Amino acid sequence: MSLQFNRCSFQYGRKVPVLDRLDLSIGHRATVLLGPNGAGKSTLLGIAASWIAPTEGTVTWRGMDPARSKSQAAYRQAVGWLPQNVKPMPGLTVRENVAYIGWLKGMSRTDAWDRSRDALERVKLGSLADRKSHQLSGGQLRRMGIAGTLVHSSEVVLLDEPSAGLDPSQRQIFRDLVTHLLADIQVVVSTHQTEDLDTMYDHVVILDQGKVRFEGDTDAFLSLAAPGIPEGRRAEGAYTHLIAQEV
Numbered sequence: 001m002s003l004q005f006n007r008c009s010f011q012y013g014r015k016v017p018v019l020d021r022l023d024l025s026i027g028h029r030a031t032v033l034l035g036p037n038g039a040g041k042s043t044l045l046g047i048a049a050s051w052i053a054p055t056e057g058t059v060t061w062r063g064m065d066p067a068r069s070k071s072q073a074a075y076r077q078a079v080g081w082l083p084q085n086v087k088p089m090p091g092l093t094v095r096e097n098v099a100y101i102g103w104l105k106g107m108s109r110t111d112a113w114d115r116s117r118d119a120l121e122r123v124k125l126g127s128l129a130d131r132k133s134h135q136l137s138g139g140q141l142r143r144m145g146i147a148g149t150l151v152h153s154s155e156v157v158l159l160d161e162p163s164a165g166l167d168p169s170q171r172q173i174f175r176d177l178v179t180h181l182l183a184d185i186q187v188v189v190s191t192h193q194t195e196d197l198d199t200m201y202d203h204v205v206i207l208d209q210g211k212v213r214f215e216g217d218t219d220a221f222l223s224l225a226a227p228g229i230p231e232g233r234r235a236e237g238a239y240t241h242l243i244a245q246e247v
């Protein structure tokens with residue numbers, strides 16, 4: 001099952017294009033999306049989440065196109081998204097927020113409410129279901145966002161910098177959660193953190209100035225690091241090798 005970007009372009013207002021006729025197919029179990037600040041990673045995920053419409057080209061999941069009314073609802077249910085800044089609906093409890101996401105994705109109120117409990121259990125927030133969502137910590141808020149993607153049975157989940165700003169223990173909880181999700185869901189993660197790259201992901205995409213600079217298996221990516229570089233720093237070395245070529 002793959003997420004397919006076909007000659008996708010996007011620009012904010014009249015500015016220089018952020019994405020320029022980008023072709024990319026993401027069909028692996030766990031894909032990591034890397035790239036410098038401003039490379040267009042969030043924009044790409046926003047398009048895949050059908051939050052942003054491309055100015056040119058299309059994005060599809062299993063052939064479903066969110067721009068077509070026939071497949072829009074099915075696409076939106078199949079593709080889950082955790083944006084960079086999770087913004088809970090003020091005044092709602094944690095469970096109500098999760099159910100609300102399901103409802104926004106086209107589920108009935110009853111189904112969304114019924115499934116929200118299980119989704120919260122899966123992210124280990126069951127005990128906080130009745131708490132007001134503004135009382136959650138940053139790490140808990142992100143887990144609530146993940147529960148929102150589980151409530152509508154996503155087939156692929158897009159995570160935009162999910163562990164930025166988290167303390168090491170929250171980061172570990174998050175990592176375990178993503179590993180758990182991978183048992184039955186594909187994930188695409190945008191991040192600047194390369195430490196766990198070889199253990200977490202089987203595919204790497206490097207975006208730079210709106211273009212795909214590298215796409216391939218993790219091993220192929222790591223092999224770009226200079227010989228002799230310590231094991232734990234190979235991902236950083238490979239990344240620097242690719243990006244430094246442009247400077």
Ligand SMILES: Nc1ncnc2c1ncn2[C@@H]1O[C@H](COP(=O)(O)OP(=O)(O)OP(=O)(O)O)[C@@H](O)[C@H]1O
Nearest residue numbers: 012013015018035036037038039040041042043044
């Ligand atoms: N709402 C917006 N209005 C105008 N320009 C924007 C907007 N959002 C992003 N941009 C610009 O689009 C470009 C790509 O931004 P984007 O957030 O997609 O990159 P990114 O790779 O996710 O960056 P980072 O790693 O810093 O999060 C940047 O130049 C950014 O300044």
